[in-house]
Amino acid sequence: MKKLLQITLSIFLLGSVESNAQESILKDINYSDLQKYIDLAKTNFPQMKIAEAKKELVKTGISIAQASYLDILNGSYFYRPENKSVLDPVNPYNFNGIQLGVSVNVGNLLAKPYQVKRAKADYKIAVLEAQQNDKAVEMEVKRRYYDYVQQISQLKIATKIAQDNKGVSESLRNKFEKGEITLDAYNQSRLNQSASESEKVATEIEYLKAKDLLEEIIGVKLSDVK
Template sequence: MKKLLNIILVSLMFLSADVLAQESIIPEINYSDLEKYISLAKQNYPRRKMFEERAIGAKTQIPIAQLSYLDVFNGSYFYRPKDRTVIDPLNPYNVNGFQFGINVNLGNFLQKPFTVKKAKADYKIARLEQEEYDTQLEMEVKRRYYDYIQQLSQLKIYTQSAQDNKGVSDGLKNRFERGEITLDAYNQSRVAQSGSSIAKIQSEVTFLKAKDLLEEIIGKKISDVK
């Protein structure tokens, strides 16, 4: 009789958990919410913003490199009033009035196409790095979301188990007070109730950690996501 009662107590302690644990968490996944979380992470996560700004900075270097072609040209002018005597009348290029000149740095000129090409390549690399990080960020959001759903489901299981065990313990308490069961049987029910309560508390902590990690990456409280 005593062994049979022990078996009943243990069975009741895990009955709710076993039944619920056999259910799939896949129906709990809301893909619409998941897409919102991914979009929010791309908008708010600081490291993603860093890659975005790096790509923008690399893009601005392209027109700067193209305009730098003007750097190879140096213009100059010389002005001598017409009422003054020419310094060297034998030099036909030394005249009164304005004289203009343009100097070209050939070495710099030949370097410019490569400078522009490098600027375009740097921008392309920055864009590829951003796309690569976007893929990694998307996978990380999914991982944290799945962990969140998993911990939420487990919390429901442990909560239900704790409630069931409390019901069993309360029932056995009444039976013990009526002298229908032994003190040992009643104590075992209390131990089972304590174990399920501890498991529920641990599950709550794990759930809160998973929730915090998800909210960290999306930059917003889950309750605020519409």
């Protein structure tokens, strides 16, 4: 039993040493790569493209509103042949030839400035939304990148612990075969090896998930980023 406790304690301390050696990942942060990922996300992420398209669409509304000032004026003409009499009991002001007329829609005249002002306000809102979206995507890229770097570090730790536990288990197997340790001690080493291998597999899955999420937002494979 004493040997079993010593073995268990040794493996626990081994894991603790490895964890402490990797407890800071600040040195693993590559800010040059991070900026590349942010730039790629702002170019490729569909949400960014939608926000930019919306901004341009709203911007055209300003030009449309300004051009619609012409709707205020309504032109008309009246043609009276030269060989007709100019006498007109309904409208004595008629005369032969072409008569031109222009009318002004007062309602439209009063409404147009407000329509243009609204179009400009809508565009300003679209610009602010695009800026907000830009910042949100930047923060999301950072979050996913930090998670990715963390999972790389965790995978290194899990892999090292699994390798060490495997070495311990093989060493204890030899000792068990020589009768130097008990069956309980040997079985415990095998359980520790199995647990560390399972933890390694789980960590690999988390690493792949973090990698996929980062690639999703930047729009390309990490291996393709130069």
